[in-house]
Amino acid sequence: MDIREIRYIIEIANTRNMTKAAANLFITQPALSKMLKKVELELGMPLFYREGNVMSPTEAGTLLVEHGTGISQIFDEMDSQLRDLKSMKRGRVILGVPPVIAAFDFPEIIMRFRKHFPNVAVEVHEYGARKLESMVLDGMMDIAISMHPVLSDDLSEIIIMQDQIVCAMNPDHPLAKCESITLGDLAPYPFNTFPVNFAVYHELVRKFQAHGLSPMINLTSPTCDFLLKMSSLSNEVCVLPAPCVRYYNKNDLVTRPFEPSFQWGLCIVYKKNINMSEKVRALISCIQQTVEPPI
Structure with missing residues (x-):
């Protein structure tokens, strides 16, 4: 029957x-x-x-x-x-974002998506970029925002932001007199940055080691405003992506670029050769429309 x-x-x-x-x-x-x-x-x-x-x-x-x-x-x-x-009226999308960028732009992205798909739940998980890539590969999330370039050949990426890593410090810090800062300039000074499970940390260490230098990483945290506040109080340098400094800086710190420049970019990552749902495609479109375009 x-x-x-x-x-x-x-x-x-x-x-x-x-x-x-x-x-x-x-x-x-x-x-x-x-x-x-x-x-x-x-x-x-x-x-x-x-x-x-x-x-x-x-x-x-x-x-x-x-x-x-x-x-x-x-x-x-x-x-x-x-x-x-x-028809994308229901369901769920799982999005991974690094904690450092969860605050800026992403509330607007979620609201833009909800406007068109109010009954589709969006789960946001915050981890470091490399862990997010691993979770996408394992099928634990649909897409993630990661640091460009990705490490795995099994991931596709869509670049959504390109900027640079900068040094933020008090105006009376000795390095504030420089127009730009080399790794050699920074080496004698303690600085604050993201923790070891973040791609920026590993890239910093790699660059220092490539120049035969040892970084004096004094404090690590995934929270940008905390790092900047600590640098303000301790007169230590804070090494962060420029968009994070622009978003959280209370105008009490000055920023200086690296010389040569330390490029930093964000990308949407997803697993290659998957049948991507229309909901996920729609969320990707919302991200691309909201995040400032690559420069």
């Missing part, structure tokens, strides 16, 4: 007449009678008493109609939700 047959039997019970039921179901009466006989044979019991043109449910018929009505409603709800899911 399938859902179509259940609905036909419910209609017979509601109309108590084969002719009316067939008309309401837009099928012929012989076809409806044939279906009913088939179901009764499968069950091994009659579902209706026949008294002339009147069809009255038997005990088995009443039981089937009672439960069948609930099944039909559940099926309709399931069908509606599946249609909504296909």
